[in-house]
Amino acid sequence: MTNDAQYDGPAWEQISELPSIVVEGVDLDLVDLCQRGLTGSGFQLTENGLAQLGGKPAFVIRDIEATPLLLGRMEGAMASTETLRPVEPELTAGEPADLAVVVKGLPSHADLARVDVLMHHDMRVSWLVLAGRTRSGRELVAQIQSVADAQPKAEHTVVRVPWPGDADGDVLRRPVLPEPAAVAQAFGALHHVTVGDGDGAGPSTQDRGGTVVFFTGLSGSGKSTLAKALRDAVEARSDRPVNLLDGDDVRRMLSAGLGFDEAGRAANVRRVSWVAALxxxxxxxxxxxxxxxxxxxxxxxRTMASNLNADFLEVWVSTPIEECERRDRKGLYALARAGQIPNFTGIDSPYQAPTHADLVIDTSTTSMTDAVEVVFAELEARAVRRGTDALTRTSGSHLYQGPSYDI
Structure with a gap:
């Protein structure tokens, strides 16, 4: 059905004489989609809908308050329509969105990471929630509103896009529903990303339960010691293969020849991240x-991991710089403050503290054993939520014994 079809039937004063079909629920969502031009060139009535016509070719579709929504005419087995009143006010008023996030279900952490990469601060983002007039639909819209409210970037709008379930309505048969790109365009956005459907941005592969555990923090924060202790814990308590890509080791092999300027450090992180994602x-x-x-x-x-259908756990080791300097057995901070080591993070090169890290651990207030337990427990919980094999094979304590802060 389409709202472009021209109806040559009775005038407004004759509408009351036409048979009426009252719609609600799924049928009302279908009418709404019809009015937005998103359901093709026609629609079919169910047996119940046809029975209400009494053999008449022209009819009116109304809501439960008797508001006339569509004029219809049967053309063989299909009906063409003309909009009389919109089901809901026009939702695309104002400037079009720069980005539409088409929401099929509750987005995963990887979904939100993909959206975050696409956003910038002066962008208009519309969250188009495909949800029906049901309790679960209302809950999804409320959840997405909370997600949008928590985003630090851009200007966000949440819109419920009427979306029927898999079954026919009481009156209207379910048509072929539009693709996300058509939905985004109908609501005024030329660019879109789809979340909540489990597809990810890359090849669709089975979730094998893999995870990138990404420790970030200042030199001397304890991230290398924590990473090594976590590796030992996974090896001792799980049959899952585990690999440690430590910064110093990778510098000697994968990133030999790179400098320590901003471009060189960025390239090093990209290389390590790509290997970890693989x-x-x-x-x-x-x-x-x-x-x-x-x-x-x-x-x-994070995006690299998501593109390969892997989970991503960002752990910010937030140990204060004063404690990092106190631990500095190699004297690197002192050399940097004396100007002998340029571009040293925390001294003359900035460290942008994560604002949405999955875990934040300060090793000046949290023991290494407890820190490993926190990260391992999060890995275990994620494996269970994804329905993959749990990590834990045997019980027992972690292998880490005592402090040893690597820089």
Missing amino acids: LAGNGAIAITALIAPFADIRAEA
Whole structure:
């Protein structure tokens, strides 16, 4: 059905003489989609709908308050329509959105990471929630409103797009529903991303339970020690393959020749993140320990994992710089403050503290054993939520014994 079809039937004063079909619920969502031109060139009535016509070719579709919504005419087995009154006020008023987030269900962490990469602060974002007039539909809209409210970037609007379930309505048969791109365009956005359907941005593969554990923090924060202790814990308590990609080791092999300027450090993080994503995409627990001072590069690392259908756990080791300097057995901070080591993070090169890290651990107030327990418990909980094999094979304590802060 389409709202472009011209109806040559009775005038307004004759509408009361036409048979009426009252719609609600799923049928009302279908009428709403029809009025927005999103359901093709026609629609079919169910047996119940046809019975209400009494053999008449022309009819009026009304809501339960008797508001006339559509004029219809049967043309064989199909009905063409003309809009009389919109089901809901026009939702695309004002300037069009720069980005539409088409929501099929509650978005995953990876979904939100993809959206975050696409957003910037002066952008208009419309969250188009495909939801019916049901309790679960209302709950999804409320959940997405909370998600949008929590976003630090952009200007956000949440819109419920009428969306029927898999079954026919009482009156109207369910047509072929539009693709996300058509929905986004109908609501005034040329660019879109789809979330909540489990597809991800890359190849659709089975979830093998792999995870990138991405430790970030200042030099001397304890991230390398924590990463090594977590690797030992996973090896001792799980059959899941585990790989540790520590910053110093990778520098000697994967990133030999790169400098320590901003471009060189960014390239190093990208290389490590790509290898970690490949490992996690094949079911491993890939652990990285990098300073990774810039937010945009950390976001790229998250996207790489998402694109390969791997989970991503960002752990900010937030140990204060004063404690990091106190632990500095190599004297690197002192050399940096004396100007002998340029571009040293925390001294003359910035560290952009994560604003949406999955876990935040300060090793000046949390013991290493407790910190490992926190990260391992999160990995275990994520494995259970995804329905993959749980990590834990045997019980027992972690292998880490005592402090040993690597820088």
